[in-house]
Amino acid sequence: MNVFERYESNVRGYCRTWPVVFDKALNAKQWDVDGNEYIDFFSGAGVLNFGHNNLKIRQAMIDYLESGGVTHSLDMYSRSKREFIERFVNVILKPRGLDYKLQFTGPTGTNVVEAALKLARKVTGRRNVVAFTDGFHGMTLGALACTGNQKFHQAAGVELNNVIRVPFDGYLGDGVDTLEPLRRALQDTSSGITPPAAFILETIQAEGGINVASKEWLQQVQQLAREHGSLLIVDDIQASVGRTGHYFSFENLGIEPDLICMAKGIGGYGTPMGVLLIKPELDVWEPGEHTGTFRGQNLSFVAGAAALDYFENDDFLAEVKRKGAITEERLVEMIERANVDIELRGCGMMHGLDMVTGEKAAAVVASAFEQNLIIPTCGPNGRVVKVMPPLTIEDDVLEEGLARLEKAILSL
Structure with missing residues (x-):
């Protein structure tokens, strides 16, 4: 550990929770340099939907590299980019009746969100954006x-402006219409609040604590945006690419965003890619108006195209729903046996156990790691234990990971 302590910045975080040096990985397992085996319920914060070192995707990358395929191309045309776009349109967009253009931004989620915010402000000529409590966007x-x-705000060092913060669905308790104050203010020309450029939201707030918005609430947000000429931006960076049992997290919720932010799992192999989906009539960028050195990540195009094979029919998503149901059933059983208050939230293969305090959640994570289970926290003060294994996890590995989690919870 000495080289990390001596030379890597103090900003490092996850390594403090899991203080070992990892060496190898395959699907839902990792091994450290001493050969100890771990089950991964973290999935690289949603990057590794198809597991570590997915053999099929890895072979596609190896074949591409051995063929001498171009690896870096900014926004120049390349064979790998063309194949990814064609695959994404034919496998994902057209079967869902969706029409979007693809903007490849810098390779992380925050790059995609920045592009979405800039474009929304350019389209509408407005500055303010509505965002929601407990949201995480980069x-x-x-x-x-x-x-x-x-905590993240305090580290910015400057004022963070032009955002109207509104309570997320359920933030004020069951049955409370969190949009009503904003709705009334936007109707009142003397309220001092003008129509925003956009509403940005996650249908499931992943880092915010696995807070799941209702279908009705999301439709009301979309309606409010439409009434006031604002764009609807869905940040689907962590909840898409099959995580909920649908490719997009909003598919069965009766909304159609103007802009969709994607990153993490869309790269297929853990290789970085950021994509902003734009309704064609909103693509008003001037050439080169928003750029990024690594927006032509060709290995990610190759890996991402190979990963799209999982969505050529409904079999894979049916498996996600099946494993998600197994996970939820086991988590409910754990809660019934536990001696502490726990609230379960989530859907698909994305669940959160609200332990009420950050201390209890941290204790669960530490106990789980003693049993070689890698599982993170999220939510306010880190009070939610997040259960998010790879979508490709084998049934026996999933069961073993859940058994280790149960031991950790019952040890409180």
Whole structure:
């Protein structure tokens, strides 16, 4: 560990929770340099939907590299980019009756959010954006302004402006219409609140604590946006690419966003890719108006195209729903046996156990790691234990990971 302690910045975080040096990985397992085996319920914060070192995707990348395929191309045309676009349109968009253009931004989620915010402001000529409590949208300044976390805000070093913060669905309790104050203010020309450029939201707030918005609430947000000429931006960076049992998290919720932010799992192999989906009539960028050195990530195009094979029919998503149901059933059983208050939230293969306090959640994570289970926390003060294994996890590995989690919970 000495080289990390001596030379890597103090900003490092996850390694403090799981203080070992990892060496190898395959699907839902990792091994450290001493050969100890771990089950992964973290999935690279949603990057590794198809597991570590997915053999099929890896072979596609190896074949591409051995063929001498171009690896870096900015926004120049390449064979791998063409094949990814064609695959994405034919496998994902057309079967769902969706029509979007693809903008490849810098390779992280926050890059995509920045592009979405800029484009929304350019389209509407407005500055303010509505964001929601407990939302997480990234760490660069525009995205950070829309993020709710106070600790992250304090690290910005500058004021974070042009955001109207509104309570997320359920934030004020069951049955409370969190949109009503904003709805009334936007109807009142003396309220001092003008129509925003956009509403940005996650249908499931992943880092915010696995808060799941209702179908009715999301439709009301879309209606409010439409009434006032605002764009609807769905940040689907962590909840898409099959995580909920649908490719997009909003598919069965009766909304159609103007802009969709995607990153993490869309790269297929853990290789970085950021994509902003834009309704064609909103693509008003001037050439080169928003750029990024690594927006032509060709290995990610190759890996991402190979990963789309999982969605050529409904079999894979049916498996996600089946494993998600197994996970939820086991989590309910754990809660019934536990001696502490726990609230279960989530859907598909994305669940959260609200332990009420960050201390209890941290204790569960630490106990789980003693049993070689890698599982993170999220939510306010880290009070929610997040259960998010790879979508490709084998049934026996899933069961073993859940058994280790149960031991950790019952040890409190």
